[in-house]
Amino acid sequence: MIGRLNHVAIAVPDLEAAAATYRDVLGADVKPPQAEPDHGVTVVFIELPNTKIELLTPLGDASPIRAFLDKNPSGGIHHVCYEVDDIIAARDRLKATGARVLGSGEPKIGAHGKPVLFLHPKDFNGTLVELEQA
Ligand SMILES: CC[C@H](C(=O)O)C(=O)SCCNC(=O)CCNC(=O)[C@H](O)C(C)(C)COP(=O)(O)OP(=O)(O)OC[C@H]1O[C@@H](n2cnc3c(N)ncnc32)[C@H](O)[C@@H]1OP(=O)(O)O
Ligand SMILES: [Co+2]
Numbered sequence: 001m002i003g004r005l006n007h008v009a010i011a012v013p014d015l016e017a018a019a020a021t022y023r024d025v026l027g028a029d030v031k032p033p034q035a036e037p038d039h040g041v042t043v044v045f046i047e048l049p050n051t052k053i054e055l056l057t058p059l060g061d062a063s064p065i066r067a068f069l070d071k072n073p074s075g076g077i078h079h080v081c082y083e084v085d086d087i088i089a090a091r092d093r094l095k096a097t098g099a100r101v102l103g104s105g106e107p108k109i110g111a112h113g114k115p116v117l118f119l120h121p122k123d124f125n126g127t128l129v130e131l132e133q134a
Pocket of ligand 1: 009036039041043054056064065067068077078079081102103109110111112116118120121122126127128130
């Protein structure tokens with residue numbers, strides 16, 4: 001069911017500083033910041049030859065990553081995103097196994113303009129999993 005690794009997300013307290021590290025220290029291809037108010041984050045994507053890194057920082061008072069950064073003030077790996085061919089079929093199959101789909105259970109449009117869903121970290125070895133429609 002899951003396909004390509006679309007991105008690995010890192011929550012950061014200072015998006016500009018983190019982007020500069022990837023650009024200037026690691027020599028990476030760093031894209032401009034994207035505000036995603038519907039998701040409560042601002043993101044910066046870093047293009048790698050085989051996948052992407054998504055730097056993210058809270059946007060607004062109700063950001064879902066605020067508590068994560070409170071627990072990890074220096075930042076840390078926040079989630080992994082796998083591509084799926086059919087996100088509704090994947091969701092229904094996962095729900096049937098008892099996996100918890102976060103939020104309303106309905107996909108939202110993510111940073112790439114594709115539908116995304118999130119699965120509870122406690123059901124996947126302590127790792128927050130995002131699914132993105134390929
Ligand atoms: C623009 C979209 C973009 C894209 O790629 O397209 C994005 O990726 S948007 C990314 C931001 N949005 C989300 O993360 C939505 C899904 N996340 C959530 O709903 C919450 O973050 C949630 C429910 C995973 C955690 O929320 P919160 O930390 O406030 O809740 P709890 O404190 O109750 O946490 C429960 C339990 O889970 C542990 N936890 C929390 N976050 C993570 C994480 N990222 N990875 C692993 N574990 C996590 C937390 O420590 C608690 O564990 P416990 O042992 O009970 O303390
Ligand atoms: Co993501």
